[in-house]
């Protein structure tokens with residue numbers, strides 16, 4: 001007799017992971033030669049997949065007792081806002097520099113080439129908050145690392161970082177270790 005994984009088991013056909021994976025489109029050489037871009041727009045367009053995704057991320061927020069959600073511009077907004085609604089938590093946007101009207105905390109970080117800067121409204125995160133960072137992709141980890149610096153500088157605690165997918169060979173997990181200070185980094189899919 002041949003053993004088969006039950007429908008819905010992790011990694012089996014029909015599992016939530018397989019559903020999500022099947023809705024991520026690979027686009028070679030975008031936005032520049034040599035990059036395999038992971039396009040989530042097919043997943044966003046599929047209500048069953050989008051619902052499964054936001055439910056899984058909201059469960060992580062509940063499990064880690066988050067009290068606020070930070071979403072990283074721009075794709076982290078698309079995921080983080082419905083996750084916040086599902087988890088019953090407030091949503092805090094971390095934006096690229098120059099987009100927020102109030103007093104901000106800013107953090108510069110290294111990209112593959114050059115530097116970038118992200119900001120959060122200073123009043124949005126305070127001591128006592130437990131913040132879950134939500135994004136679609138963890139690649140080199142530079143963006144997530146800068147967001148953790150912002151959260152720590154605000155006085156808030158980090159409940160974790162939760163992403164749809166981690167591109168393992170780019171080393172983001174190792175880069176984030178120090179900034180996580182033991183908080184969990186979870187990816188629904190590791191590539």
Ligand SMILES: O=P(O)(O)OC[C@H]1O[C@H](OP(=O)(O)OP(=O)(O)O)[C@H](O)[C@@H]1O
Nearest residue numbers: 072073074075137138139140141142143
């Ligand atoms: O781990 P890293 O190497 O920092 O890369 C991951 C980040 O890159 C992408 O955002 P991008 O800056 O392309 O912006 P977008 O969401 O506005 O497309 C992605 O949504 C993550 O935020």
Ligand SMILES: Nc1ncnc2[nH]cnc12
Nearest residue numbers: 035036037038039137139
């Ligand atoms: N390969 C990739 N695909 C989608 N988003 C990304 N952000 C950083 N690297 C990426």
